[in-house]
Amino acid sequence: MTVPSSELANTKACYLEFNTPNRQTHFIESTFYLHDDGTLSAQSKGNFASPYASLRFEHHADHSDTPFKPKYTPPKLTASLKKHPVIGTIWGMRFKHLPPKTIQHPSYRMQEQIVAALQQHTLARLSIEGVHQTLIEICDLLISSVPDNSLPQYADDRPDKRSERTARRHFKAHMGLSPKPFAGLNRFHEALSDITRTNTSLTDIAYDHEFADQAHFSRDFREKTGHTPAQFRQIWRKTETVRFLQDYESHPALRLGIVAT
Template sequence: MLPVASHEPLSVGFVLLNRFTLLPFAAFVDCLRLAADEGDRSRQLRCHWTFMTSTGEQATSSCGAAISPCEPFRDPASFDYIVVIGGVQDERDRVDSTALAYLRRSADTGVPLVGLCTGVFALIQAGLMKGRRCCVSWYHHRDMIQRFPAIEPVADRLFIDDGDRLTCAGGAAGADLAAYLIERHLGKAWAMKSLHIMLLDEARTGGHPQPQPVVFGKIEDRLVRKAIALLEQHLGEMISMEVLAERVGTSRRNLERRFKETLGVSPQKFSRDLRLRYGVWLLHYTGKSITEIGERCGFADTAHFSRHFRSAFGMTPSEMRKSVSEPGGARVDPFFLHVEGRPAL
């Protein structure tokens, strides 16, 4: 439960790492901005924020947009929270040792640290997440397991409040976490004011599930991994095998051979099974109709969706929805399609 709002100004310091992700930063800071003042006047009255980099120079985001002005790192004690926002993970060897040292100093000062999006990787690199769960986007789950096997990543929720460590999956959930902190410090009215101006109905809780019908498991074949990533990004549509093969730079015949060797199934079946898992997730966590779910999963019609669903899970979508709503009812894990050796479906 959130503590009673203090109505003291909320002060947040942002540590922007190289090529930081723009959306979670923008969602978080704009929620602060809108709660800081009446209307949309942007004066830093109820909320204060400071952008910081190791050099004090402008920060460049992953999309190329630059944030300025930025300052060198301030005394951590001047902030209620310090939010670190990480960059793209193909630059994992580029470590900002100055920023990591600042995060460690902030932790020693007792200031709560927020790992936003891939900012959680920086907290881990700084040695500040030992023995703690950390929230991560499903998209980065596999990378975290491979790079930091001693860390427990959580990819089935939007954010985790662990007292002096808060971690958030990123994306639009940055607004949810910001609203959570605004409500804590300023009261619910200010949090709702921000969200409504941002055209959001209400803040989602930290335990709200991520939309993540994702493949977890170790896949050695680089071409197969690339094809799966594309399939994950296009769950709502049928991608022809010719188009998929072209996108990953190979022939259809070679793609089908590689899937058979790696996973034991064709890419067509793997794609369908992945979309069916998405349907399970939608049945579990949304109120969408069976027809809407079938369309969202890329099936031509409800009959087609229901037929394949029953073949995969032994029950129709309607029967599964009824089952999961009953105490002790059978459940199918909607999150993981394991690929260690063979697909789960």
């Protein structure tokens, strides 16, 4: 199921998650954009951005006169429970490792530059390409604040690792994801198809697609959608208004998109 990029401006809520360009992957896991009126986040008990360390720039609709505010969340072993739904807009990035302090807590000047980039985007027509480009720009601004010698180095030049690393790099360049998350996303797509097109029990769907158990299936599904499988099936049968936005041919960096119309 796909949603044209031009339709995003007319949706009640959407969540987009992207892979980062090669120049940013040394410590940025992914970037994300959430615009919500409570429709998506009310269905999820955990963070959309997972338990990774993350830096978010948030704008709450009920405080429309205030600019975007940065909020850093340190690494956690489990996702935090939401106290209330998100009503507003969040732009953010997840880190592979603990980022330098200049990124955890951007300077006032850096915050001004990022807010200016976000405000410029809100004046333009909302599109997948525009969202992705703005997130890339924000990450580049943050990276520019860090001295080169303080960035983490994760290279491993051992010969037995080089060919494996090269294979993963080529796979990611062509598919937009590394092999392991790609396989997980493919399994998720197949399970999603069964949920929406058949009356097969959720337990059978979990085992048909080789999830360890029902709890594993529910956890993986909720991390990717903000819904449990049962919640999604119930909503889908009533309204068919929750749609997934997966278009790797046009947007190879897009990992996951959820749209509520």
